[in-house]
Amino acid sequence: MASPESDGETRFIALMRALAVDPAARALADDAAVIPFGHETLVITHDMMVEGVHWLRGQDEADIAWKLIATNMSDLAAKGAEPVGVLLGYALGPDDARFALGLGEALAAFGVPLLGGDTVSAPTGARSHGLTALGRATSDPVPARSGAKAGDVVWITGPVGGAMLGFEALRDGTAGADTTAFRRPMARLREGRALAPIVGAMMDVSDGLLIDAQRMALASGVTLAITTARVPFPESLPLARRRDAMTWGDDYELLFTLPGDQTPPCLAHAIGHVEEFRGDSILLDGAVPQGRLGYRHG
Amino acid sequence: MASPESDGETRFIALMRALAVDPAARALADDAAVIPFGHETLVITHDMMVEGVHWLRGQDEADIAWKLIATNMSDLAAKGAEPVGVLLGYALGPDDARFALGLGEALAAFGVPLLGGDTVSAPTGARSHGLTALGRATSDPVPARSGAKAGDVVWITGPVGGAMLGFEALRDGTAGADTTAFRRPMARLREGRALAPIVGAMMDVSDGLLIDAQRMALASGVTLAITTARVPFPESLPLARRRDAMTWGDDYELLFTLPGDQTPPCLAHAIGHVEEFRGDSILLDGAVPQGRLGYRHG
Numbered sequence: 001m002a003s004p005e006s007d008g009e010t011r012f013i014a015l016m017r018a019l020a021v022d023p024a025a026r027a028l029a030d031d032a033a034v035i036p037f038g039h040e041t042l043v044i045t046h047d048m049m050v051e052g053v054h055w056l057r058g059q060d061e062a063d064i065a066w067k068l069i070a071t072n073m074s075d076l077a078a079k080g081a082e083p084v085g086v087l088l089g090y091a092l093g094p095d096d097a098r099f100a101l102g103l104g105e106a107l108a109a110f111g112v113p114l115l116g117g118d119t120v121s122a123p124t125g126a127r128s129h130g131l132t133a134l135g136r137a138t139s140d141p142v143p144a145r146s147g148a149k150a151g152d153v154v155w156i157t158g159p160v161g162g163a164m165l166g167f168e169a170l171r172d173g174t175a176g177a178d179t180t181a182f183r184r185p186m187a188r189l190r191e192g193r194a195l196a197p198i199v200g201a202m203m204d205v206s207d208g209l210l211i212d213a214q215r216m217a218l219a220s221g222v223t224l225a226i227t228t229a230r231v232p233f234p235e236s237l238p239l240a241r242r243r244d245a246m247t248w249g250d251d252y253e254l255l256f257t258l259p260g261d262q263t264p265p266c267l268a269h270a271i272g273h274v275e276e277f278r279g280d281s282i283l284l285d286g287a288v289p290q291g292r293l294g295y296r297h298g
Numbered sequence: 299m300a301s302p303e304s305d306g307e308t309r310f311i312a313l314m315r316a317l318a319v320d321p322a323a324r325a326l327a328d329d330a331a332v333i334p335f336g337h338e339t340l341v342i343t344h345d346m347m348v349e350g351v352h353w354l355r356g357q358d359e360a361d362i363a364w365k366l367i368a369t370n371m372s373d374l375a376a377k378g379a380e381p382v383g384v385l386l387g388y389a390l391g392p393d394d395a396r397f398a399l400g401l402g403e404a405l406a407a408f409g410v411p412l413l414g415g416d417t418v419s420a421p422t423g424a425r426s427h428g429l430t431a432l433g434r435a436t437s438d439p440v441p442a443r444s445g446a447k448a449g450d451v452v453w454i455t456g457p458v459g460g461a462m463l464g465f466e467a468l469r470d471g472t473a474g475a476d477t478t479a480f481r482r483p484m485a486r487l488r489e490g491r492a493l494a495p496i497v498g499a500m501m502d503v504s505d506g507l508l509i510d511a512q513r514m515a516l517a518s519g520v521t522l523a524i525t526t527a528r529v530p531f532p533e534s535l536p537l538a539r540r541r542d543a544m545t546w547g548d549d550y551e552l553l554f555t556l557p558g559d560q561t562p563p564c565l566a567h568a569i570g571h572v573e574e575f576r577g578d579s580i581l582l583d584g585a586v587p588q589g590r591l592g593y594r595h596g
Contacts, residue, residue, distance in 0.1 A: 125423010
């Protein structure tokens with residue numbers, strides 16, 4: 001989930017990479033671990049959410065639960081995996097019954113069972129929850145961020161910026177605004193399964209289109225060239241905020257590449273193409289984008 | 299891990315049980331979820347540790363990492379599972395490099411790879427970490443807390459109370475005291491695998507011998523009768539503190555039952571027997587134990 005890395009986080013992740021030498025870990029550079037298990041392949045991911053970072057203090061606990069499930073389902077979607085179950089690490093809070101309600105709604109919506117977890121009382125300060133999602137791969141190989149090839153077309157399954165608009169409306173208490181995209185994101189599980197057998201690279205857009213596209217480019221050793229005019233945005237987004245929308249994240253659409261002559265088996269938008277790497281991993285409208293590529297939430 | 303349930307926790311777990319209807323969840327009443335996957339069986343568990351609850355503020359970060367791995371390995375041991383990998387949910391702290399060092403030591407000691415996870419910055423207050431451990435079952439059926447039968451003998455793989463003594467020495471800064479049992483618990487993975495095919499019931503003792511024995515009794519619908527004089531304790535434990543040692547936890551020995559005529563295939567101590575349920579789930583020296591059966595840490 002969201003928020004770019006601090007220096008401390010970058011250093012810690014480097015330490016973890018040195019430990020995560022098993023090929024299933026995919027060098028911690030992918031949306032999920034991919035583990036051969038029996039005659040099948042297990043896909044597993046773990047995300048944390050922290051109060052004040054990933055959700056607004058005072059936000060409806062039911063929405064927090066929904067989002068915890070949805071973001072992890074999105075990681076499974078990026079692998080074309082079918083959900084098998086989730087484990088919840090929960091810090092007790094002001095309205096545990098609302099959290100349980102939202103959790104139940106999300107489990108039903110995504111068709112995934114709760115299998116276990118742990119509950120703790122945090123004595124002070126910000127609460128945090130963790131969720132582990134388990135899935136079953138439906139394709140071989142399982143899609144990765146690497147795999148984009150020069151000549152491929154870059155696609156996205158839906159608009160970016162809706163979560164940002166929803167977050168701002170919620171933060172500002174805007175009357176009558178639709179905040180669903182921020183509060184109750186969906187995960188593209190069906191699309192992910194349809195795409196998994198044919199994509200070059202695939203990932204979900206959680207931290208911002210530009211930063212995630214850059215990650216795909218770096219993992220693939222190519223340049224991703226994106227054209228703003230082709231990127232889908234919500235109708236209500238002002239033109240001047242298109243760059244914000246491309247760096248905000250939390251929309252959980254799937255970003256993927258296909259050979260130039262191939263049409264996706266689901267609704268998607270061609271937003272750019274893959275070029276051989278010539279010094280820059282990402283180009284926006286033909287130029288290297290300046291400033292932040294991913295946005296800090298909260 | 300440790301600390302008895304608060305009212306809020308009890309209520310929340312009841313809400314979660316209502317959601318966790320999948321048989322693999324084992325009604326959230328076991329040490330781990332057990333999931334048929336391919337032609338094998340997956341065992342998966344998730345534990346959280348909170349600063350000030352599960353570890354002392356200022357404690358060596360390397361030991362915190364060790365314990366996070368060890369406690370989850372112990373859950374796998376209770377299922378006779380072979381570790382497959384772990385995912386870490388980590389809140390950045392004052393000494394991430396020490397944490398990484400201890401994590402690496404624990405991964406090597408337990409022979410388990412780091413497969414993935416998430417890193418966050420907690421803005422304020424107590425930090426918490428989560429760990430998910432994945433294992434492969436080595437027996438069919440996979441041992442459960444239920445399965446103790448009247449006439450069985452109750453066994454434990456080693457002493458209880460060592461972690462309590464270590465915790466107190468660490469808290470009090472006792473010079474020359476050995477605090478290893480609290481800081482660097484082991485998990486009985488080898489013993490768990492040897493026992494899994496033959497036990498009636500099995501679990502790890504994480505929250506206190508008496509409360510965990512009671513859980514086994516409740517899950518099995520029987521009475522567990524334990525004799526204090528047969529329970530192994532550390533040599534340095536004063537006699538007057540045997541009851542404390544039986545209610546403290548964090549020792550991560552395996553508690554299991556075998557038919558009366560069977561000897562365990564590993565070092566273990568017979569500490570009682572299983573009776574038909576006649577109104578009380580646990581008897582200590584022939585009487586219903588009064589007061590707390592599990593101890594709050596920290």
